[in-house]
Structures are given as C-alpha cells and as structure tokens.
Amino acid sequence: MSGGLDADDLPVRASLPELRQVLADGTRAVLVAPPGAGKTTLVPLALLDEPWLASRRIVMLEPRRLATRAAAHRMADLSGTAVGDLVGYQTRDERRIGRTSRIEVVTEGVLTRRLQHDAELPGVGLVIFDEVHERNIFTDLGLALALDVCDSIRPDLRILAMSATVDRGRLASYLGGDADDSPAPVVESEGRAFTVDVRWRPGDPRPGGPGGRGTRGRPAPRRRAQHVDADVADAVFDALRDHEGDVLAFLPGIAEIRGTQSLLSTRVSGDVDVRPLAGALSRQEQDAALRPSPPGRRRVVLATDIAETSLTVEGVRVVVDSGLARAPRFDPATGMTRLTTVAISRDSADQRAGRAGRNAPGVALRLWSKIEHGSRAAHRQPEILATDLAGLALELATWGGDSLRFLDPPPPRALDHARNLLQALDALDGNGQPTAVGRSMAGLPLHPRLARMVVGEPSTLACILAALLDDRDVLRGRSDELPVDLALRVGIVLGRGDDRADRRAVES
The missing domain is CATH 3.40.50.300 (P-loop containing nucleotide triphosphate hydrolases)
Structure with missing residues (x-):
C-alpha cells in the first residue's frame, strides 16, 4: 500500500x-x-x-x-x-x-x-x-x-x-x-493552489438579473433564477473562446444544468464535450463528467455545488459561477423542508474559484458584481437554523437525554414545534419519549410525516408515495412547467408512464 x-x-x-x-x-x-x-x-x-x-x-x-x-x-x-x-x-x-x-x-x-x-x-x-x-x-x-x-x-x-x-x-x-x-x-495544510484571476461579470442591470443585490442566503430573485441558463451559457462560450483548458460551471440545480446544456449544444465546437454533474444523475453520467478529457478534446462540466469541495474535477482552468445554489429551507405550507434557490456565501464562492487553480493558474468568472459580493454572508447558514426539525427531534428523543452539545443549538421554538408534531403523529408520548410507532419511524430514511404514513400502512403504494414526496421529482424541469399529477409519477415508478412523461424522467 x-x-x-x-x-x-x-x-x-x-x-x-x-x-x-x-x-x-x-x-x-x-x-x-x-x-x-x-x-x-x-x-x-x-x-x-x-x-x-x-x-x-x-x-x-x-x-x-x-x-x-x-x-x-x-x-x-x-x-x-x-x-x-x-x-x-x-x-x-x-x-x-x-x-x-x-x-x-x-x-x-x-x-x-x-x-x-x-x-x-x-x-x-x-x-x-x-x-x-x-x-x-x-x-x-x-x-x-x-x-x-x-x-x-x-x-x-x-x-x-x-x-x-x-x-x-x-x-x-x-x-x-x-x-x-x-x-x-x-x-x-497549505495545499498547492495556483493564482486564480477572479473576474466580475454582473451582466445586464435588469431587476433581479445577474447584477442584482445579494440576498445573504435568502431566496434568490425570481428573474435572476430564470436567466441563469442563458447567462452561464454565454459565459462558458466566452471562456472556451478566450482561455485554455476545461471549464467547470456551477448552477443551482438539475433543471438549470439541462437548460444550459441544451443552449450550449448548438454553440460549442465539435471537440468540446458538455457533461452534467449532479447527485440526481445516473452513475454513467457522473463518471463521464469526472473522467479527464482525452487528448485533443475539451470538456465543460455543468455541476451543482457537489463539485464545490466534495469532488475533484481534473483539468479545470476556468470556473463559471452563477453564484446560486439549492439550500433546504422550512416550508410552512407543507410542514416540511424544501430546496430553495439562494445566493451562495463568500466562502463558497472562494471554494468554487479555487477549483480553477489546482494544477495551473486559472480564471473564475463570477456572474455578479464585486459590490454585491461584499454584502453576501461570510459562511453558509447551518441547516439546523433554517430547516424543519421534526427528524432531528425524533432522533434526539430516540437517543435519550438532553445532554447533547451542538455547534449551533437548534432554535427552541422550532424544536418545540417539531416535538408537538411528533406527538400528533403518535411518535412521542406525553412525556416526550418515543413510542413504538416513533421508534419504527426513526428507522426509516424519511421525514416523520411520511414515515408515519408508511408505518401506518406498509404497502407498496405508501412506499412509492413516500419516496416521491421525500426525494427529488422523477420529472425534470422547472417546477412551474411540470404537471402536478401525482398519479403520473406513480405510473412512471411502476413502469406505466406515458411517453411524454418518460422522456422527462431521469434515471437515478
């Protein structure tokens, strides 16, 4: 060894x-x-x-x-x-x-x-x-x-x-x-980083556009999210023209990745491979994105924040950063956590830029202004301060005792709300101790609301519904453009989806 x-x-x-x-x-x-x-x-x-x-x-x-x-x-x-x-x-x-x-x-x-x-x-x-x-x-x-x-x-x-x-x-x-x-x-560890030339590319000063004001982790302006595909595609095209090496572009989610990929497919030359990289993609697509470019070819990797620190993408000389990411936030309308598009923090931007300087001097193109950058949060917000705590509360009750020390303690009001929900679901008794139902729920990788459904009705349909509601949508695209029919999604999982839906489904 x-x-x-x-x-x-x-x-x-x-x-x-x-x-x-x-x-x-x-x-x-x-x-x-x-x-x-x-x-x-x-x-x-x-x-x-x-x-x-x-x-x-x-x-x-x-x-x-x-x-x-x-x-x-x-x-x-x-x-x-x-x-x-x-x-x-x-x-x-x-x-x-x-x-x-x-x-x-x-x-x-x-x-x-x-x-x-x-x-x-x-x-x-x-x-x-x-x-x-x-x-x-x-x-x-x-x-x-x-x-x-x-x-x-x-x-x-x-x-x-x-x-x-x-x-x-x-x-x-x-x-x-x-x-x-x-x-x-x-x-x-000092590492081995080369100089990265950070360039600001705020784009048109349209309301909510790439030059819009920072949000410090709050939801990104709607118009900004709508234009991110075109903005990133333009920046990638210019990077291929003006610089050497492979290009790594950061986008908030799979819908934006697919949109940018579609725009680039008719613009890049034949020696450029455009590869998506996200957790929702098949293993074959993920491996293709991480595989170094063969001699004589260049690669554009369109990635979520998964490529920010967890993975190394070899050969990258240019980073194009949309400045956006998906982050979990509590949704009062559903009582669960959902992914929301937010502006990334300054340390996340630095992480992304550093990917261009791993093997040689590189360039980072940021699609926002230097003024906006200064108004962004220094670090990303801990999930424990912004998401639904029902799952955490169930784990704490199963563990027993109140002696746990957290780097950031869960907000008391949010934790009380979570415990009240667990009692309503019969997961905790009146003393806050886990019931037999609660212990069964804790063993499932689901939000407690969905786990309660599966424990109460352990059928194939209940499991499919829980998976559909808890994980990524099997249909890909912008949420406001997708059909809302849950039965359609159940049919896809069971292999009975219609042709139109099947074309929008992505293998996981």
Missing part, C-alpha cells in the same frame, strides 16, 4: 506527521486543507497503522452519496485493492463493505443509524467528519452524538473534523468540550 501512496504527490502529505502526533497525544483534532489537497483520500489510509488505532476500523462521514462512492474508489485505487476489501462504502441504498474492510466511507444518515443501534461503535477507533463546513443538519447531529459517546462510554474514540473552509477556532473550541477545556488542536 505504501508504494502507491508514495507515488501520489498530494499536498496534505506534509501535514501528516503533525496530524499523527496530535491524534497520538489526544482524541480530537481539526484538519483544515484546501480543495484538492488530498485530505479525503490520503488521511484515512495514512492513519491505518497508527498504534492507537490497534487494527480497528476508521469510519469517515461524507455528506453526499456521490462523494462517498468516489472517495472509496479513489482510496481503493491508491491502496491497490478492490472496493469492498480494504476500503468500502455505504449509502442508504448501496453497501459495499466486506469482512476485511478497515475504512468505511458512509453518508450522514448511515452514521446516525449506527450510533442509534449501538452507541459504543464496537471495532471503530476513529470517526472522521469530512467537509464539516457544509453544516448539514445530520452532520451536526452525528458530530454531537459522537462527542456524547466519547464523553460517556468511549473516551478512547478519536474524532477528526476536516474541512476546506471553516471557522476553525470555533470548531476547535466545540470539539475541545466545555468552556474550561482547551480547544482541540488544529492542523493546517
């Missing part, structure tokens, strides 16, 4: 001796390394032979399914083994972990279920939380649960939090424990 690692010149390697020492001396640490430094794929392999690990397993949490699979495959390549041997992975719908696996890459929900099933985590010596800056609600929950385990029954369990951009001082203090405890040590 060491021969393969020595051949890979990853910048984070220089920080490994310090990281090894920190984890030998203590049980918690923070590693800060820029995108492309190699932290996700090199650090777990480099720690396998540490004496304190004592041949136990490493569990690493990734916030996205595509990144989970990609990280496991990359580590398997580095170690010269097959996926499922030394390195395995598990998402909510796929498991490739063998009896000899010592590194297990899992998604956030998988880690929560493991902790709830057996809090001691037998056979595990280190839990790594990758990309903690994304502040997903179940990443925050997993971190709180793991710290509680360390403080109570597993003082030997190591916890390593890794990020490219994070408030390191605050995170280190949180991992260190209470106010009287010293903060966890922070190890920093």
Whole structure:
C-alpha cells in the first residue's frame, strides 16, 4: 500500500506527521486543507497503522452519496485493492463493505443509524467528519452524538473534523468540550493552489438579473433564477473562446444544468464535450463528467455545488459561477423542508474559484458584481437554523437525554414545534419519549410525516408515495412547467408512464 501512496504527490502529505502526533497525544483534532489537497483520500489510509488505532476500523462521514462512492474508489485505487476489501462504502441504498474492510466511507444518515443501534461503535477507533463546513443538519447531529459517546462510554474514540473552509477556532473550541477545556488542536495544510484571476461579470442591470443585490442566503430573485441558463451559457462560450483548458460551471440545480446544456449544444465546437454533474444523475453520467478529457478534446462540466469541495474535477482552468445554489429551507405550507434557490456565501464562492487553480493558474468568472459580493454572508447558514426539525427531534428523543452539545443549538421554538408534531403523529408520548410507532419511524430514511404514513400502512403504494414526496421529482424541469399529477409519477415508478412523461424522467 505504501508504494502507491508514495507515488501520489498530494499536498496534505506534509501535514501528516503533525496530524499523527496530535491524534497520538489526544482524541480530537481539526484538519483544515484546501480543495484538492488530498485530505479525503490520503488521511484515512495514512492513519491505518497508527498504534492507537490497534487494527480497528476508521469510519469517515461524507455528506453526499456521490462523494462517498468516489472517495472509496479513489482510496481503493491508491491502496491497490478492490472496493469492498480494504476500503468500502455505504449509502442508504448501496453497501459495499466486506469482512476485511478497515475504512468505511458512509453518508450522514448511515452514521446516525449506527450510533442509534449501538452507541459504543464496537471495532471503530476513529470517526472522521469530512467537509464539516457544509453544516448539514445530520452532520451536526452525528458530530454531537459522537462527542456524547466519547464523553460517556468511549473516551478512547478519536474524532477528526476536516474541512476546506471553516471557522476553525470555533470548531476547535466545540470539539475541545466545555468552556474550561482547551480547544482541540488544529492542523493546517497549505495545499498547492495556483493564482486564480477572479473576474466580475454582473451582466445586464435588469431587476433581479445577474447584477442584482445579494440576498445573504435568502431566496434568490425570481428573474435572476430564470436567466441563469442563458447567462452561464454565454459565459462558458466566452471562456472556451478566450482561455485554455476545461471549464467547470456551477448552477443551482438539475433543471438549470439541462437548460444550459441544451443552449450550449448548438454553440460549442465539435471537440468540446458538455457533461452534467449532479447527485440526481445516473452513475454513467457522473463518471463521464469526472473522467479527464482525452487528448485533443475539451470538456465543460455543468455541476451543482457537489463539485464545490466534495469532488475533484481534473483539468479545470476556468470556473463559471452563477453564484446560486439549492439550500433546504422550512416550508410552512407543507410542514416540511424544501430546496430553495439562494445566493451562495463568500466562502463558497472562494471554494468554487479555487477549483480553477489546482494544477495551473486559472480564471473564475463570477456572474455578479464585486459590490454585491461584499454584502453576501461570510459562511453558509447551518441547516439546523433554517430547516424543519421534526427528524432531528425524533432522533434526539430516540437517543435519550438532553445532554447533547451542538455547534449551533437548534432554535427552541422550532424544536418545540417539531416535538408537538411528533406527538400528533403518535411518535412521542406525553412525556416526550418515543413510542413504538416513533421508534419504527426513526428507522426509516424519511421525514416523520411520511414515515408515519408508511408505518401506518406498509404497502407498496405508501412506499412509492413516500419516496416521491421525500426525494427529488422523477420529472425534470422547472417546477412551474411540470404537471402536478401525482398519479403520473406513480405510473412512471411502476413502469406505466406515458411517453411524454418518460422522456422527462431521469434515471437515478
């Protein structure tokens, strides 16, 4: 295994001796390394032979399914083994972990279920939380649960939090424990970044257009979202004309990606491949987007924020950034969380721009003004402060006790509202304890409202309806242009959709 690692010149390697020492001396640490430094794929392999690990397993949490699979495959390549041997992975719908696996890459929900099933985590010596800056609600929950385990029954369990951009001082203090405890040590990797020339391209000063005012994470102006396809397509076309190398463009969602792809299909030359990249796409499309361009060809990758930190897209010299992303927000009309288009934070913009400078000097084209940039939030808003907390409240009740420490505590009013809903669903009793129904609901990867439907009526139709309502729409396109017929979607899942609907469905 060491021969393969020595051949890979990853910048984070220089920080490994310090990281090894920190984890030998203590049980918690923070590693800060820029995108492309190699932290996700090199650090777990480099720690396998540490004496304190004592041949136990490493569990690493990734916030996205595509990144989970990609990280496991990359580590398997580095170690010269097959996926499922030394390195395995598990998402909510796929498991490739063998009896000899010592590194297990899992998604956030998988880690929560493991902790709830057996809090001691037998056979595990280190839990790594990758990309903690994304502040997903179940990443925050997993971190709180793991710290509680360390403080109570597993003082030997190591916890390593890794990020490219994070408030390191605050995170280190949180991992260190209470106010009287010293903060966890922070190890920093300088990385290997080249200069990126950031250029502002606000476009037409139309109301809500690309030059519109920042929203600090609030929903993006409607006209801006409507014009993002054309704005990104224009910028990509100019980038191909004016610069060398591949182009990585960030768009908020799959509908905008498909719209931009359609616009570019009639404009780019024959030696340019336009590839979409998003979690909702098939594995074949994802692999094609991540595969480097062959000699004599160029590539345009149209991606969601999944390519911001979790994945490395080789060969990129130009980044086109729409400045938008989908973020979960509580919807009072449905009582659930839905994805809303928002303006990204400044640190997210820096992450995206850095993708152009991984292998050579690059260019980042931002489709908003420098003035607007200054008004944007410095960091992304934690999900725990903006989304429905019903699922979190059910997990907390199942865990038991009120001793969990969160990096950002859940808002009391929102948590009370969530608990009232759970009592109405018969998931909690009058004392706030989980009922038998509630424990069954907690075992399902669904919002509690939908989980209650499935537990109450465990039929095929109930499961299909829950999946359709909880996950991405099987029909692709702008929401205001799609039919609202739920029966049509059920027919597609059952293989009985009409031709028009089938053409709009995307394999997942």
